[in-house]
Amino acid sequence: MSGGIRITGVDITPVAFHDPALLNAVGVHEPYALRAIVEVHTDQGITGLGETYADDGHLRRLRAAVEVITGMDVHTLGGMHRRISEALGGDTGSDGHGLTGMITSSSTADRVFAPFEVACLDIQGKAAGLPVSDLLGGAVRDRVPFSAYLFYKWAGHPGAEPDGWGEALDPDGIVAQARRMTAEYGFGAIKLKGGVMPPEEEVEAVRALHKAFPGVPLRLDPNAAWTVETSVRVAGELDGVLEYLEDPTPGQQAMAEVARRAPMPLATNMCVVAFDELSSAVARDSVQVVLSDHHYWGGLQRSLLLAGICRTFDLGLSMHSNSHLGISLAAMTHLAAATPNLTYACDTHWPWKSEEVVVPGALEFADGAVRVPTTPGLGVELDRDALARLHEQYVRCGLRERDDTGYMQRIDPSYERKSPRW
Ligand SMILES: O=C([O-])[C@@H](O)[C@@H](O)[C@H](O)[C@@H](O)C(=O)[O-]
Numbered sequence: 001m002s003g004g005i006r007i008t009g010v011d012i013t014p015v016a017f018h019d020p021a022l023l024n025a026v027g028v029h030e031p032y033a034l035r036a037i038v039e040v041h042t043d044q045g046i047t048g049l050g051e052t053y054a055d056d057g058h059l060r061r062l063r064a065a066v067e068v069i070t071g072m073d074v075h076t077l078g079g080m081h082r083r084i085s086e087a088l089g090g091d092t093g094s095d096g097h098g099l100t101g102m103i104t105s106s107s108t109a110d111r112v113f114a115p116f117e118v119a120c121l122d123i124q125g126k127a128a129g130l131p132v133s134d135l136l137g138g139a140v141r142d143r144v145p146f147s148a149y150l151f152y153k154w155a156g157h158p159g160a161e162p163d164g165w166g167e168a169l170d171p172d173g174i175v176a177q178a179r180r181m182t183a184e185y186g187f188g189a190i191k192l193k194g195g196v197m198p199p200e201e202e203v204e205a206v207r208a209l210h211k212a213f214p215g216v217p218l219r220l221d222p223n224a225a226w227t228v229e230t231s232v233r234v235a236g237e238l239d240g241v242l243e244y245l246e247d248p249t250p251g252q253q254a255m256a257e258v259a260r261r262a263p264m265p266l267a268t269n270m271c272v273v274a275f276d277e278l279s280s281a282v283a284r285d286s287v288q289v290v291l292s293d294h295h296y297w298g299g300l301q302r303s304l305l306l307a308g309i310c311r312t313f314d315l316g317l318s319m320h321s322n323s324h325l326g327i328s329l330a331a332m333t334h335l336a337a338a339t340p341n342l343t344y345a346c347d348t349h350w351p352w353k354s355e356e357v358v359v360p361g362a363l364e365f366a367d368g369a370v371r372v373p374t375t376p377g378l379g380v381e382l383d384r385d386a387l388a389r390l391h392e393q394y395v396r397c398g399l400r401e402r403d404d405t406g407y408m409q410r411i412d413p414s415y416e417r418k419s420p421r422w
């Protein structure tokens with residue numbers, strides 16, 4: 001491209017926002033979730049936005065990437081990915097971002113590249129006067145449906161005020177949470193984060209949801225907390241109730257064994273999280289649905305590549321989420337809008353947060369869906385006061401990586417991390 005739009009600098013601002021005491025297979029969410037807000041500046045005065053993880057190792061790798069992409073044209077995304085991979089070398093780090101599978105050097109490069117790719121597409125869209133969905137091939141839907149995301153939870157963090165959502169530790173609590181979340185957002189699909197209670201209790205909770213929300217697609221995700229035998233038993237008990245069962249057991253081989261004996265499709269954001277894990281999963285028929293997530297599949301264009309591979313091999317496609325803010329929601333919405341075979345409602349942790357960094361109004365939920373922004377770029381703008389406030393909160397809170405297990409062990413020293421647990 002002649003002339004191009006060159007990157008002149010990048011600001012990376014880590015932020016912390018309040019997160020309720022949500023329970024999962026490895027512990028409990030800490031009082032704050034961390035994210036990094038990426039602002040890419042250019043010689044044409046256009047700035048693009050990205051959002052990503054903010055643990056210390058990831059921040060260090062993002063800063064290393066800035067060194068090698070400064071001066072590049074925002075249209076040269078292939079070259080940018082290559083430069084970032086080379087600059088990171090073997091710096092793979094660990095999964096400081098939640099239950100999203102094994103990290104390899106290629107998946108680390110994808111994670112680091114992703115927020116810069118999103119920001120560059122934001123810039124390209126602003127320069128061309130087109131929404132990001134148009135740059136991805138065009139929206140095939142104007143609203144993107146999301147799913148309610150239920151958690152077992154405490155009423156509040158120990159020693160702090162209750163968060164307002166109430167305790168949910170049994171089927172009644174889960175159904176009450178679902179009623180409130182679906183009433184507020186209009187969600188037409190429901191996911192329960194499992195792996196917290198003994199499997200029989202989680203089966204009971206899902207059956208209670210099925211009774212309270214007849215006809216609504218349900219999912220259960222125990223994050224690999226079960227053995228093959230437990231997974232097969234639960235799958236049989238929830239026959240006709242779940243649209244898919246997500247990551248019941250660890251590893252592609254065990255997932256394949258469950259898949260052979262389970263009546264419903266298996267989904268994953270743990271045993272297939274990078275391109276180099278797809279061929280073995282297909283060969284073994286380990287999973288029938290892959291949860292994409294542009295934050296670790298290397299951005300929006302690479303997520304479209306994943307969608308094409310899923311279509312080729314007849315795999316279903318859904319979308320994964322961790323705790324996130326509005327820049328991520330905008331990117332997820334554009335991507336989902338432009339992905340024809342993304343036919344499941346996407347995950348989002350959105351209802352669990354009470355703070356934001358983007359100016360309100362651009363992304364609203366109605367009937368469980370977000371209208372795809374049609375303004376140029378991602379269609380969201382930073383609220384600079386909010387950014388400063390949440391950065392200040394990051395500085396003060398002292399958290400520097402997500403550690404659900406460590407936090408749980410400070411509360412209950414007998415807690416052990418185990419996979420599978422049951
Ligand atoms: O936030 C959580 O506790 C979730 O368990 C998250 O870490 C997972 O990555 C995720 O939502 C999932 O679907 O596995």
Ligand SMILES: [Mg+2]
Nearest residue numbers: 221246247269
């Ligand atoms: Mg999952």
